[in-house]
Amino acid sequence: MLVKIGRSTFDSYSAAVNEMNDKLQNYISSKSEHMVCFDREPEGEIILFMEESKEKMEEDVQDLADFLEICYRKNRNWLFGSVGSPVSRIREISQAYETAAHAFAYRFLVEGNQILRFEQIDRKPVLMERADGEYHVGKINFGGLDKTRIEAFLRGGDSEEIPIFVEEYLENAGDACQNSLIFRQYLVMDMYVAASHFLEQLGDSEEFSRKEPFESPAQMEQVLQQLDTTISYVISLFREVMEIRDCHTKEH
Helix, strand or coil, X not given: CEEEECCCCCCCCCHHHHHHHHHHHHHHHHCCCCEEEEEECCCEEEEEECCCCHHHHHHHHHHHHHHHHHHHHHHCCCEEEEECCCCCCHHHHHHHHHHHHHHHHHHHCCCXXXXXXXXXXCCCCCCCCCCCCCCCCCCCCXXXXXXXXXXXXXXXXXXXXXXXXXHXXXXXCCHHHHHCHHHHHHHHHHHHHHXXXXXXXXXXXXXXXXXXXXXXXXXXXXXXXXXXXXXXXXXXXXXXXXXXXXXXXXXX
């Protein structure tokens, strides 16, 4: 499991966040025979569960999820956790981590304050259909394409998570993103504007060397010719933005 409590790249800890982290560490220490915790910046805490059966492991995961929910209700901190696929051999632990990390990247694309399991998102659209039917695969859903999610990711995400975020964000548009060049153009400009606005907030927009994506027909064709080329462009765009962000963090 990966757990993040009220932490982002540019936000400092509050007393409430420290208190909740202390409670989490104390809880894990009391269960040291069955779980181990590692601190991994900037994501949060990595919690490794060790049990003899999948059923017992699921019970441990649920107990921790319930504990975190109680802490959240008391302190009202931002909370997000992800659970990877269980494995039966030590050499497969990396697989468990990779699936947990994949689900963890969704913290910028779904509602916070929850524990998200990998099987909930595997091979499904990032904004899964809700009870009210707000999200539908294959339809253009402008409401689900929110620039604030992009800026939140650029603020608190990790460069290793960029491909997952970009692919899922674009795929959230359904068939329109795959079939419509015009719609892909809209999405790229929307993401470019969000990235530029984020850097303006940092005061580092002048360092942003990347020009607007559609300054010439040839450039537009190169970026938009296929969904894969669009994804590659946005990934490289976000990597440049995060490099500027990280330099800003070191300087300040």
